[in-house]
Amino acid sequence: MSTTIVSLPDQSTARIPKMNYLSKENGLLSWLLTGDHKRIAILYLISITFFFFIGGALAGLIRLELLTPQSDLMATDTYNKVFTMHGVVMIFLFLVPSVPATLGNFFIPMMIGAKDLALPKVNLLSWYLYIIGGILVLVTMITGGVDTGWTFTTPLSTHYVNTNVLSTGLAVFIAGFSSIFTGLNFIVTIHKMRAPGMTWFRLPLFVWAHYAASILMVLGTPVLAIAIVLLALERTIGIGVFDPSKGGDPLLFQHLFWFYSHPAVYIMILPGMGVISEVISTFSRKRVFGYTAVAFSSVAIAVFGFFVWAHHMFIMGVSNYAVLVFSLLTMLVAVPSAIKIFNWTFTLYKGSITFETPMLYAFGFMGLFTIGGLTGVFLGSSGTDIHLTETYFIVAHFHFVMVGGMLMAFLAGIHFWWPKMTGRMYPEKMSQLAAVVTFIGFNFTFFPQFILGTLGMPRRYASYPPEFQILNVFSTAGATILGVGYLLPVLYLTWSLKYGAIAGNNPWQATGLEWQTQSPPLTENFTTMPIMDHEAYDYEWLEKQKEKEVASVG
Amino acid sequence: MSEHTEQAHHIVSPKVYVAIFALLLLGTAVTIWASYVDLGVLNPIIALGIACTKATLVVLFFMHVKYSSKLTKLTIFAGLFLFMALVGMTLSDYISRAWGSW
Amino acid sequence: MSDNSAIAEGVLETSQHEHPDYLRHHFHDVEQQADASNFAMWLFLLTEVMFFGGLFTAYLIYRNWYYPAFVSASHQLSIPLGGFNTLLLISSSFTMAMGVWCAETRRKSGLVLCLLLTFILGLGFLGIKTIEYSEKIEKHHVPGIHYSLNSFLDPDSDAVAKAAGDKPLPLDIARHTEIYFSLYFAMTGMHAVHMIIGIAILGFMIFRARSGAYTDGHITFVENFGLYWHFVDIIWIFLFPLLYLISRH
Numbered sequence: 090m091s092t093t094i095v096s097l098p099d100q101s102t103a104r105i106p107k108m109n110y111l112s113k114e115n116g117l118l119s120w121l122l123t124g125d126h127k128r129i130a131i132l133y134l135i136s137i138t139f140f141f142f143i144g145g146a147l148a149g150l151i152r153l154e155l156l157t158p159q160s161d162l163m164a165t166d167t168y169n170k171v172f173t174m175h176g177v178v179m180i181f182l183f184l185v186p187s188v189p190a191t192l193g194n195f196f197i198p199m200m201i202g203a204k205d206l207a208l209p210k211v212n213l214l215s216w217y218l219y220i221i222g223g224i225l226v227l228v229t230m231i232t233g234g235v236d237t238g239w240t241f242t243t244p245l246s247t248h249y250v251n252t253n254v255l256s257t258g259l260a261v262f263i264a265g266f267s268s269i270f271t272g273l274n275f276i277v278t279i280h281k282m283r284a285p286g287m288t289w290f291r292l293p294l295f296v297w298a299h300y301a302a303s304i305l306m307v308l309g310t311p312v313l314a315i316a317i318v319l320l321a322l323e324r325t326i327g328i329g330v331f332d333p334s335k336g337g338d339p340l341l342f343q344h345l346f347w348f349y350s351h352p353a354v355y356i357m358i359l360p361g362m363g364v365i366s367e368v369i370s371t372f373s374r375k376r377v378f379g380y381t382a383v384a385f386s387s388v389a390i391a392v393f394g395f396f397v398w399a400h401h402m403f404i405m406g407v408s409n410y411a412v413l414v415f416s417l418l419t420m421l422v423a424v425p426s427a428i429k430i431f432n433w434t435f436t437l438y439k440g441s442i443t444f445e446t447p448m449l450y451a452f453g454f455m456g457l458f459t460i461g462g463l464t465g466v467f468l469g470s471s472g473t474d475i476h477l478t479e480t481y482f483i484v485a486h487f488h489f490v491m492v493g494g495m496l497m498a499f500l501a502g503i504h505f506w507w508p509k510m511t512g513r514m515y516p517e518k519m520s521q522l523a524a525v526v527t528f529i530g531f532n533f534t535f536f537p538q539f540i541l542g543t544l545g546m547p548r549r550y551a552s553y554p555p556e557f558q559i560l561n562v563f564s565t566a567g568a569t570i571l572g573v574g575y576l577l578p579v580l581y582l583t584w585s586l587k588y589g590a591i592a593g594n595n596p597w598q599a600t601g602l603e604w605q606t607q608s609p610p611l612t613e614n615f616t617t618m619p620i621m622d623h624e625a626y627d628y629e630w631l632e633k634q635k636e637k638e639v640a641s642v643g
Numbered sequence: 644m645s646e647h648t649e650q651a652h653h654i655v656s657p658k659v660y661v662a663i664f665a666l667l668l669l670g671t672a673v674t675i676w677a678s679y680v681d682l683g684v685l686n687p688i689i690a691l692g693i694a695c696t697k698a699t700l701v702v703l704f705f706m707h708v709k710y711s712s713k714l715t716k717l718t719i720f721a722g723l724f725l726f727m728a729l730v731g732m733t734l735s736d737y738i739s740r741a742w743g744s745w
Numbered sequence: 746m747s748d749n750s751a752i753a754e755g756v757l758e759t760s761q762h763e764h765p766d767y768l769r770h771h772f773h774d775v776e777q778q779a780d781a782s783n784f785a786m787w788l789f790l791l792t793e794v795m796f797f798g799g800l801f802t803a804y805l806i807y808r809n810w811y812y813p814a815f816v817s818a819s820h821q822l823s824i825p826l827g828g829f830n831t832l833l834l835i836s837s838s839f840t841m842a843m844g845v846w847c848a849e850t851r852r853k854s855g856l857v858l859c860l861l862l863t864f865i866l867g868l869g870f871l872g873i874k875t876i877e878y879s880e881k882i883e884k885h886h887v888p889g890i891h892y893s894l895n896s897f898l899d900p901d902s903d904a905v906a907k908a909a910g911d912k913p914l915p916l917d918i919a920r921h922t923e924i925y926f927s928l929y930f931a932m933t934g935m936h937a938v939h940m941i942i943g944i945a946i947l948g949f950m951i952f953r954a955r956s957g958a959y960t961d962g963h964i965t966f967v968e969n970f971g972l973y974w975h976f977v978d979i980i981w982i983f984l985f986p987l988l989y990l991i992s993r994h
Binding site: 657668701705722725 | 784791794799801805809824828831835838843850972975983985990992
Binding site: 269308310311312316319328334335337341344 | 935
């Protein structure tokens with residue numbers, strides 16, 4: 090760790106540029122009515138961080154309850170509400186918007202050489218819809234919560250519970266439209282607003298990943314919307330579409346629900362994979378190996394991701410034929426993800442690797458996502474799934490890919506682009522410590538859960554047989570460490586806003602159009618329309634730029 | 644890169660609209676008439692077939708897709724494809740269930 | 746300025762491109778702006794396809810499962826009313842297309858007339874829908890606590906069922922008619938919600954068109970609304986045969 094690629098301007102004379110997107114206008118209204126994609130990104134960043142900690146507190150309550158085999162910290166009904174709200178908040182209010190609405194919003198226009206997204210007002214609307222959805226979720230929690238699990242399985246949610254299913258459904262419906270509009274905006278922007286010379290295959294892989302995720306957002310989320318509408322009608326009027334006594338099929342809800350919710354997991358992970366591509370390239374000083382394969386694998390994940398949803402329903406009563414087909418397709422969908430991991434590994438090979446914080450998170454991602462992804466293959470195989478489903482094996486699987494994978498990628502991205510967004514560097518040693526603490530805490534929390542699952546501990550249970558206690562205690566201990574690891578960035582990143590070193594334009598010496606502008610950027614991003622005349626991840630081009638710069642300084 | 648849209652340049656003439664309008668009305672009449680005739684399994688096929696034709700006419704001419712960019716056509720195709728996947732794959736589960744009311 | 750040296754010098758906006766006041770600053774020219782918003786509208790329509798797609802999926806499943814119940818239940822719908830509604834909606838699509846043509850060719854009074862006709866036809870559709878719905882409410886064919894199976898258990902007690910020549914259904918099959926009506930109300934109701942939104946926007950557009958908007962070369966709003974309106978028409982083009990014309994022989 091003695092070498093570093095960080096290149097900061099002379100701190101004694103460096104200043105944050107006077108004119109930037111943060112200083113352009115002042116006052117609350119200039120933020121609440123902004124059309125600037127960068128300001129909207131910051132609004133999102135603050136909001137999702139808030140909801141992340143709400144979801145995290147709920148997770149803390151879950152782990153506290155599971156310290157003992159009995160349901161003694163809270164009533165079992167309350168426990169059901171806690172894990173349901175944890176899922177709803179973390180998925181819809183944190184993971185889905187995390188990278189796209191913050192880093193995607195901020196950097197897609199800059200990466201393609203545009204002044205803003207195609208539809209700035211729709212972008213602002215997205216944020217307001219998100220806030221309304223979030224507030225509704227909070228109201229739901231305060232007025233008693235919902236206890237059906239985030240999956241709202243019928244007929245439990247339609248006929249058997251008295252909790253706030255409707256308000257949660259409404260909140261998710263609204264937040265869903267936030268997601269749809271963000272995806273729509275990205276697709277239009279990427280197609281129609283690329284700068285001259287910015288061909289599809291010169292785009293940063295971050296943009297490709299968001300393009301694929303946006304297709305999923307636009308095409309998948311409406312099916313969740315109609316599932317919720319039907320759920321609400323069933324629950325209020327009793328229309329009968331999911332009611333066996335009237336001839337309905339409860340499984341229909343699950344088909345419609347999972348038709349979105351499986352692509353949703355790719356909506357969550359693809360942007361994170363985009364971040365990893367950027368980080369791994371920068372910190373090994375090498376272009377991403379197999380650019381075309383990585384770009385196409387993003388699209389392949391999006392396309393295949395639409396055809397595997399019933400692997401969440403293997404034990405629910407779908408036909409054997411459906412089990413066969415969906416199991417086979419699930420095996421196929423793992424391939425593009427594996428291609429990415431291979432390509433990133435080959436990027437590292439013979440690269441000049443340095444271990445700045447974003448890279449630490451990226452390494453964590455690669456290891457943990459691989460484990461999570463491989464366990465997904467166990468679950469996609471219907472024979473093993475029958476034994477592992479609805480156990481802690483599933484819980485561990487999705488936490489490995491979502492927390493060990495996606496959340497680490499999010500943190501990698503926040504750290505990577507923090508200098509660009511704020512003009513300041515965060516304290517490197519503290520951040521590296523936080524990354525390591527997170528990694529250790531994560532493994533302690535979730536690895537025991539794989540074992541618990543194979544031993545047979547069911548998920549969503551407040552009490553369990555006493556022989557599972559020791560592993561649960563391990564898991565809770567790990568969760569405490571994990572919590573510290575997540576709290577630290579909030580503290581030192583906030584600190585860095587005032588006291589961090591001045592970053593300058595390109596502290597990481599990264600390629601990409603966003604690094605060729607000032608930090609923080611101007612509101613209009615570029616003063617003149619950039620022309621893209623080199624390939625993506627072209628480090629030779631970057632060297633030539635530096636030579637030109639040095640030569641031109643008097 | 645801004646792609647030139649042909650839509651703004653190609654103005655569809657009202658004569659085309661009138662012709663399509665007439666075809667749509669004709670299609671509706673045929674659909675209603677056909678539903679009163681017992682054609683067995685062909686009934687739903689004809690009804691849906693005529694509906695698809697009418698929809699195609701609206702898309703191509705009223706919505707100008709015939710004169711639109713490849714991107715527009717690809718977008719529509721992607722949506723229809725996914726719609727068919729939703730319907731088809733879900734139905735395939737129901738069709739293959741032993742305990743369904745077939 | 747630091748960014749100039751690092752990026753190849755871009756081409757400054759030339760005065761070749763017009764700069765009307767409706768050109769937003771993040772677009773280079775009006776063509777790019779119109780193109781982008783048109784594409785955005787198509788993507789939005791895709792979301793609508795998938796939204797209704799869930800309902801069509803449910804419909805196809807239950808129609809295949811409960812065909813006799815669906816046939817009997819569909820006989821409760823009036824073909825004259827439904828057919829006339831189809832006529833109204835197709836005509837409104839025609840007037841909307843003509844409206845866009847008027848905007849393209851800068852015919853202000855033509856545009857206002859076409860938008861007005863579309864508006865009226867749309868209202869007419871909703872009016873007939875109201876008649877149909879109230880009839881359903883009266884006969885207790887709305888799913889829920891008040892749903893009544895009488896028309897299907899004893900068709901002779903129901904004028905419409907008798908006229909259609911319906912046979913009495915066994916109780917368990919008769920129960921499935923409630924699912925038909927659930928889907929009927931869900932699908933036509935959702936369609937009606939989209940019509941109401943469309944009509945509201947039409948009202949706004951008529952108001953603006955009268956002061957000269959949309960006929961000054963900036964037709965994007967009318968054009969994109971037209972796409973929305975045609976889409977709502979297409980949904981009905983499928984709803985009509987699926988709900989009204991299941992089997993009338």
